[in-house]
Amino acid sequence: MTxxxxxxxxxxxxxxxxxxxxxxxxxxxxxxxxxxxxxxxTLICVDPRFNRTASVADIYAPIRTGTDIxxxxxxxxxxxxxxxxxxxxxxxxxxxxxVVREDFDFNEGIYSGYNEETRTYDRNTWExxxxxxxxxxxxxxSLTHPRCVYQLMRKHYERYTPEMVERVCGxxxxxxxxxxxxxxxxxxxxxxxxxxxxxxxxxxxxxxQIIRTAAMMQLLLGNIGMPxxxxxxxxxxxxxxxxxxxxxxxxxxxxxxxxxxxxxxRFDDYIKARAHKPMRENQLSYWGNYKKFWVSLSKAWFGKxxxxxxxxxxxxxxxxxxxYDMLRAYEMMxxxxxxxxxxxxxxxxxxxPHKKKQSEAFAKLKFMVVMDxxxxxxxxxxxxxxxxxxxxxxSIQTEVIRxxxxxxxxxxxxxxxxxxxxxWHWKGANPPGEAKSDIEIMALLYNRIRELYLEExxxxxxxxxxxDWPYSTRLDPSAEELAKEMSGKALLNLTSxxxxxxxxxxxxxxxxxxxxxxxxxxxxxxxxxxSGSFTEQGNMMARRDNSDPTGIGQTLNWAWAWPxxxxxxxxxxxxxxNGRPWDSDRALVxxxxxxxxxxxVPDYKADEAPANGMGPFIMNPEGTGRFFxxxxxxxxxxxxxxxxxxxxxxxxxxxxxxxxxxxxxGARVFKRDLEDMGKADEFPYxxxxxxxxxxxxxxxxxxxxxxxxxxEQFVEIGEGLANKLGIxxxxxxxxxxxxxxxxxxxxxxxxxxxxxxxxxELHQVGIPLHWGFVGVAxxxxxxxxxxxxxxxxxxxxxxxxxxxxxxxxx
Ligand SMILES: Nc1nc2c(c(=O)[nH]1)N[C@H]1C(S)=C(S)[C@@H](COP(=O)(O)OP(=O)(O)OC[C@H]3O[C@@H](n4cnc5c(=O)[nH]c(N)nc54)[C@H](O)[C@@H]3O)O[C@H]1N2
Ligand SMILES: Nc1nc2c(c(=O)[nH]1)N[C@H]1C(S)=C(S)[C@@H](COP(=O)(O)OP(=O)(O)OC[C@H]3O[C@@H](n4cnc5c(=O)[nH]c(N)nc54)[C@H](O)[C@@H]3O)O[C@H]1N2
Ligand SMILES: [Mo]
Numbered sequence: 001m002t003x004x005x006x007x008x009x010x011x012x013x014x015x016x017x018x019x020x021x022x023x024x025x026x027x028x029x030x031x032x033x034x035x036x037x038x039x040x041x042t043l044i045c046v047d048p049r050f051n052r053t054a055s056v057a058d059i060y061a062p063i064r065t066g067t068d069i070x071x072x073x074x075x076x077x078x079x080x081x082x083x084x085x086x087x088x089x090x091x092x093x094x095x096x097x098x099v100v101r102e103d104f105d106f107n108e109g110i111y112s113g114y115n116e117e118t119r120t121y122d123r124n125t126w127e128x129x130x131x132x133x134x135x136x137x138x139x140x141x142s143l144t145h146p147r148c149v150y151q152l153m154r155k156h157y158e159r160y161t162p163e164m165v166e167r168v169c170g171x172x173x174x175x176x177x178x179x180x181x182x183x184x185x186x187x188x189x190x191x192x193x194x195x196x197x198x199x200x201x202x203x204x205x206x207x208x209q210i211i212r213t214a215a216m217m218q219l220l221l222g223n224i225g226m227p228x229x230x231x232x233x234x235x236x237x238x239x240x241x242x243x244x245x246x247x248x249x250x251x252x253x254x255x256x257x258x259x260x261x262x263x264x265x266r267f268d269d270y271i272k273a274r275a276h277k278p279m280r281e282n283q284l285s286y287w288g289n290y291k292k293f294w295v296s297l298s299k300a301w302f303g304k305x306x307x308x309x310x311x312x313x314x315x316x317x318x319x320x321x322x323x324y325d326m327l328r329a330y331e332m333m334x335x336x337x338x339x340x341x342x343x344x345x346x347x348x349x350x351x352x353p354h355k356k357k358q359s360e361a362f363a364k365l366k367f368m369v370v371m372d373x374x375x376x377x378x379x380x381x382x383x384x385x386x387x388x389x390x391x392x393x394x395s396i397q398t399e400v401i402r403x404x405x406x407x408x409x410x411x412x413x414x415x416x417x418x419x420x421x422x423x424w425h426w427k428g429a430n431p432p433g434e435a436k437s438d439i440e441i442m443a444l445l446y447n448r449i450r451e452l453y454l455e456e457x458x459x460x461x462x463x464x465x466x467x468d469w470p471y472s473t474r475l476d477p478s479a480e481e482l483a484k485e486m487s488g489k490a491l492l493n494l495t496s497x498x499x500x501x502x503x504x505x506x507x508x509x510x511x512x513x514x515x516x517x518x519x520x521x522x523x524x525x526x527x528x529x530x531s532g533s534f535t536e537q538g539n540m541m542a543r544r545d546n547s548d549p550t551g552i553g554q555t556l557n558w559a560w561a562w563p564x565x566x567x568x569x570x571x572x573x574x575x576x577x578n579g580r581p582w583d584s585d586r587a588l589v590x591x592x593x594x595x596x597x598x599x600x601v602p603d604y605k606a607d608e609a610p611a612n613g614m615g616p617f618i619m620n621p622e623g624t625g626r627f628f629x630x631x632x633x634x635x636x637x638x639x640x641x642x643x644x645x646x647x648x649x650x651x652x653x654x655x656x657x658x659x660x661x662x663x664x665x666g667a668r669v670f671k672r673d674l675e676d677m678g679k680a681d682e683f684p685y686x687x688x689x690x691x692x693x694x695x696x697x698x699x700x701x702x703x704x705x706x707x708x709x710x711x712e713q714f715v716e717i718g719e720g721l722a723n724k725l726g727i728x729x730x731x732x733x734x735x736x737x738x739x740x741x742x743x744x745x746x747x748x749x750x751x752x753x754x755x756x757x758x759x760x761e762l763h764q765v766g767i768p769l770h771w772g773f774v775g776v777a778x779x780x781x782x783x784x785x786x787x788x789x790x791x792x793x794x795x796x797x798x799x800x801x802x803x804x805x806x807x808x809x810x
Contacts, residue, residue, distance in 0.1 A: 002230035002569040003194065004419025004561070006553030009034040010228030010586055013186055013193040017046040018068060018201030018210065022053040023693050025198075025234045028418070029053075032196065035228070042182050046071065046171070047200065048688055048764050049716070050751035061179055062753050064762060065688045066204050066644040066802035067169040070654070072213040073160035073641065075180050079220045080154055084184035086222030091141075092577045093616055094219050094625045096150045099129045099138040104147075104637075106156065109652060109661025111636040119793075121666060123631035128279070128622075137279050137622055149628045153216075156638045159654055168641065168653050170755030170762055187221045189582035192228035198236065199690075203800040205667040207792040209639035212629060216639070219625045225573030225603070225616060227552050227586040235418040238408070242416040245562065246486075246527055250324040254486075254527035257294055259320045267311035276621040282612050283623035284605055291519040292528075299524035300485055303468030308521060316463040325796035326352055327789055331670045333361035344371040344438065345405070349378040350698040350772050353787040353798040354676065356740050359391055367399045371441060373407050373431075374702055377772040377782065385773035387743075388781050405438050406431035413479040414533070414541045419567070422533055423559040424542040440476045447475060480539070484510060487534035488525025494518065510535045513564050529562040540565070552586050554599040564601050570625075572596070572604040572616035579610035634793030635666035644802035645669065645790045646737075648680045649758055668791035677788060678738030683804035685721065685763045687737065689783050690801075692768050701775035712778035713744040716766030717807065720754030722746070724763075725809060732810040735765065735786065737803060742767075742781035743810065765805055 008014065008031035016022075021029045033056070035041035045057035046068075054060040063071060079085050090096050104125045105112035113122035128137040129147075140148045162180075166173040186193040195218065201210045215224070215231050223229035235241045247254040257274075264270045275290040298312040306312040322328070326348065332338055334357060341362070349358050362368060362381050370379040382396045383389065408415075410431040414422040431437070436444075446467070453461045471477035487510060494505040494516065505516060513532035517523050525531050533540050545557035554567055561567050568574070571588045575581050579591025581598075589598035591610050596602035608614050615623025629637040641654050642664040655661040691697070692710055700706035715735055717727060727733060729748040734741055744767075755762045769783040790799050 001232040001234070001418045001420065002224065003227070003232055004421065004553075004567050005031055005417065006555070007227055007230075007419075007568060008032055008194055008196070008232070009038065010192065010552055011035045011041050011194040012039060012191045012228065013182055014041050014043045014196065015046070015183065015193060016044070016053045016057070016196045017214075019196055019198035019234055020047065020051045020053050020200070020690065021196050021198075021234055022056060023051060024236075024691055026693055028234065035194075039228075044179055044182065046179070048752070049690075049766055050753075052693070059175075059179060059182070061171050061175040062755060064168070064170045064755055064757055065200075065686055065764065066206070066647075066799075067641065068201060068210045069206060069213050069639050069641040070160060070168045071165055071171060071176065072210070072217055073157050073639065074162060074165045074176065075183055075217050076153075076213070076220065077157040077160045078162075078180045079184055079187065079217070080157070082184065084187045085220045086187050086189065088576065089189075089222035089573070089582070090220060093573050095128070095622060095628055096148070097139045097141050097143055098149050098622070098624075098628065099140055099145050100147045100149060100152060100628060101125055101127050101129050102147065106636070106638070106640075108658035109640055109642070109655030110658060110665060114660075114665060116660065116665075119666060119669070121634070121636070126629075126631050126637045128628070128630065130279075134281075135277070135279075136281060153627050153638060156640075164653065167758055170757040183217070183221070186223060189222065190585065192223050192226045193218070193221060194223075194228055195231050196234055197232070198234045200801060202233075202792070202795070202797050204802060205645055205664045205669075205790050205792055205799045206635070206639075206642050207797050208633060208794040209635060212633065213639040215625075216627050219627065222573075222582070224625060225568065225570035225588075226582065227568065227574065227588055230568070233418060238415045238417070241418060241420065242414070242422075245416060245529060251320055253294075253317075254297060255293055255529040257290070257297065257528075259318060260314075262319050262321045264319060267314040270314065279622040280615070282614055283621060284608075284614055284618040285621040285623070286618045287621070289514075289517070292517040292523075293514070293525070295519045295521060296488060296517045296523045296525035296528065299491065299521055300488070300526040301468060302463070302466050303470070303524070305466040305468075306521065312521065313463070313466075323796065325668075325791070327668060327670070327791050327796055327798065330358060330361045330789070331672070333364055334672070336364050338365060340367045340369070341365055342369045342371070343378055347372075347376040347378045347698045349381045350376070350782050350784060353784055353800060354673070354739050354789040355782050355785040357673075357676075357789060358784075359389075363391070363396045363398060365398045367401065369401045369403060371403045371405050371438065373405050373435060374699055375402070375774055377698060377774050380774050383773075385779065388773040388779060403441055404431075404433065404435040405441065406435050410435075411437045411439070411479065414483060416562075419561065421559050421561045422530070422541040424539060437476075439479070439482070443471075443475050443477055480534075482526075483539065483541070484534045485524070486526035486530045487511065488514075488517065488523060488528075488531045490516070490522065491524055492522040494522060512536075532564060533560045533562070550587075550599040552588075552599060554588075556601070566601040566603055568600055568603075570603055570616055571600050572602060572618075573625075575610075577610060635664055645788055645799055646677055646683070646802070646804040648684070648686060648760075648762060648804065653758060664793060666793035668793050668796050670789070673789040676739050677790075678804045680804060683737060683806045685765050685805050685807060687735065687765045687767055687786060687803050687805035688801050689767045689769045689787065692770060695770035697770065698772055701771060701777040704776055707775070707777035710768075710770065710777075713742065713771040713780040713783070714747050714768065715744045715807075716747045716749050716752055716768075718752035718754055718763060719748060719750055720761070721763040721765070721807065722748040725807060727807070727809050734808045734810050735767065735805050736808075737786040737788070737805050739788070740785035742783060742785050744781070765807060
């Protein structure tokens with residue numbers, strides 16, 4: 001979230017689109033209800049299904065899955081055409097006036113630089129024009145230059161009309177117009193709109209670009225940085241926010257630092273490519289501090305072994321040829337390129353797409369380690385469970401080793417919520433039986449591997465043997481020790497840059513925040529964005545003071561938020577160019593003549609006078625919010641609609657003459673998975689998968705009360721389709737895709753309407769995802785038997801939300 005849970009109450013309009021917050025985030029959803037009841041906010045829900053959020057919304061509109069860019073692109077066009085943008089905000093805080101390179105091009109859905117073979121783009125032309133003398137971006141404040149971002153964007157969204165929304169999304173035009181009018185009412189400084197989204201946007205082959213379209217809409221409306229505004233990803237698992245923060249993706253390091261690429265063998269090149277220089281006069285470009293973050297990380301990992309002379313062990317860090325996300329990992333397993341697999345708190349047989357391919361992949365392993373408190377479908381993948389899991393057990397060689405772990409209530413630590421707040425929790429009980437905490441298991445594994453290296457040697461021992469391991473209990477580090485390491489400390493006395501005789505921080509002390517980090521090896525910090533969470537004052541994450549002095553939900557002494565205990569990102573943009581709040585009723589930060597002060601920790605240089613013209617988006621080298629994403633996205637700088645990989649349409653109505661633009665040209669897909677895609681003649685209906693309040697993924701099927709509440713797999717079918725197929729509520733049906741099938745009970749409902757898309761009837765089928773062949777709920781099929789293995793080109797998130805199925809009565 002750019003904002004945070006409590007802040008939702010400040011909104012005048014709440015748009016829930018691409019998520020079902022009332023069902024999947026029922027506790028946090030209270031703040032949307034608070035906005036409705038206290039703030040008279042309008043709650044809008046746009047979803048393929050009339051879901052539990054829709055049932056309490058003021059306005060609901062149906063949409064075909066995977067078409068949100070058309071809807072949001074049409075909102076952008078409407079705002080531009082009808083002059084519903086917050087002009088002063090856009091002029092000062094965005095790249096509207098920046099001029100784009102002459103060789104940048106967009107034609108029939110394809111951007112310049114496309115390589116059809118590799119499904120990737122050479123992104124070099126996706127860039128602003130740079131003045132060679134100053135090194136700064138060229139701009140045209142008159143906005144008349146044909147290649148300024150404003151003009152290009154206007155042209156790009158020309159095709160995104162309300163008629164196109166009706167044709168592609170199946171959303172009735174008058175519903176769209178009703179909604180866009182309410183959205184546009186927030187372009188004035190004293191009204192804000194918040195967006196709450198989750199997987200209905202992310203789980204598409206164009207997921208990241210849907211979210212970018214939403215961010216562009218919010219920039220036009222001046223809603224980024226504002227209380228009650230923002231683009232708010234409602235995260236899933238506790239602790240998935242912490243997972244990405246700590247860099248548990250194959251291309252990331254903690255704090256959203258990135259792994260070096262294959263070609264980056266030299267430390268200086270690696271740093272230079274990331275420590276961006278300002279692209280306009282007097283901009284902060286905070287990533288300019290990259291080296292401080294990276295060196296401090298390496299000092300936390302390798303301690304004394306990391307020195308200036310060895311580039312702080314740069315050679316020990318992997319250099320990435322390509323991301324090894326789950327889609328690639330499973331593809332490689334099917335090709336026999338993996339020996340072993342450690343599966344920690346993850347049930348991929350149930351959770352990953354194309355279950356049949358999963359089974360095949362796992363059967364090619366030599367061993368699989370499952371760290372989990374429970375037996376899972378994955379740990380039992382080799383078991384022939386009849387029709388539900390039809391495998392030939394005898395032919396599977398894979399040895400499965402289960403290491404029982406504790407559960408969240410059996411350990412202490414911090415969980416990071418969607419609002420970036422790190423909240424400490426305390427262990428409530430010891431784990432049963434032989435179970436150990438994940439930390440202890442990892443520590444035991446590490447120490448055993450280290451012993452083996454010491455005894456037997458082996459390839460590349462340095463990072464293993466030199467890993468700093470300063471914990472008081474070698475085989476079971478405490479959560480506090482790890483938290484302190486992530487927050488960071490001084491390794492030497494730190495002195496004031498202006499007067500070296502003044503010691504600002506003594507060696508051994510915890511740091512107050514990342515402003516103290518150095519790039520000379522004198523500080524260690526395991527995750528720079530968490531710096532300040534555990535200081536000399538103690539564990540800031542354990543604070544429980546919920547006082548809210550301004551009444552707008554800014555409880556700065558409740559736990560601790562990254563970065564720097566800041567609750568609303570980009571909050572400098574909540575004030576006008578002179579430093580006065582756009583809306584005095586919900587002032588967040590303002591310039592008092594000497595400093596930035598207010599209800600939040602300023603997202604800015606604290607003593608920077610507004611007159612100097614520094615932009616509010618300090619992480620971008622140009623200091624502004626971006627409509628033009630430059631080289632940042634896999635499929636292009638302006639979001640464009642592409643059809644899901646399995647689409648009911650033969651052409652993309654936005655680019656009817658370009659077959660390469662039917663699906664996302666930059667998506668992640670392997671050859672075999674393309675062969676496993678179905679066509680609309682055989683699989684005429686659109687399937688989508690989702691969750692229920694009564695279950696949590698695949699593990700509450702082990703809990704009797706949850707199993708009683710929702711005992712077995714069902715699918716939701718609209719009355720239109722049910723009548724057509726002669727299906728009645730309670731009938732058993734077979735739902736199949738090109739990959740496999742499931743059997744389920746039919747729920748016939750008015751909540752899924754037949755849509756008219758491109759002049760034809762379109763039926764969507766709702767498939768909740770919680771069952772499998774392990775547990776106390778009724779044994780059944782795994783919903784992911786149906787889903788395709790294709791991912792977003794940026795995040796590799798699979799397209800779980802839109803695929804083709806057939807439905808038959810059994
Ligand atoms: N009780 C419970 N709560 C949970 C979970 C759980 O398993 N059980 N899981 C947690 C996790 S890990 C996560 S990630 C979150 C997920 O939270 P959500 O994303 O809110 O959950 P989903 O049920 O997957 O549903 C998303 C909604 O998106 C809609 N949708 C599908 N495709 C589209 C589309 O193309 N456009 C639009 N506008 N909408 C679409 C679906 O109809 C559905 O209503 O929930 C978390 N909360
Ligand atoms: N079709 C379809 N597929 C989806 C989705 C969808 O919307 N549609 N959603 C996707 C999303 S967003 C998610 S998050 C995934 C969820 O997929 P998973 O994360 O695989 O689902 P869970 O059942 O939550 O599995 C987590 C496992 O962690 C174990 N566990 C709990 N506590 C601990 C602990 O402290 N330590 C360890 N080691 N284990 C623990 C649980 O017992 C459980 O077996 O599913 C994804 N798959
Ligand atoms: Mo999730």
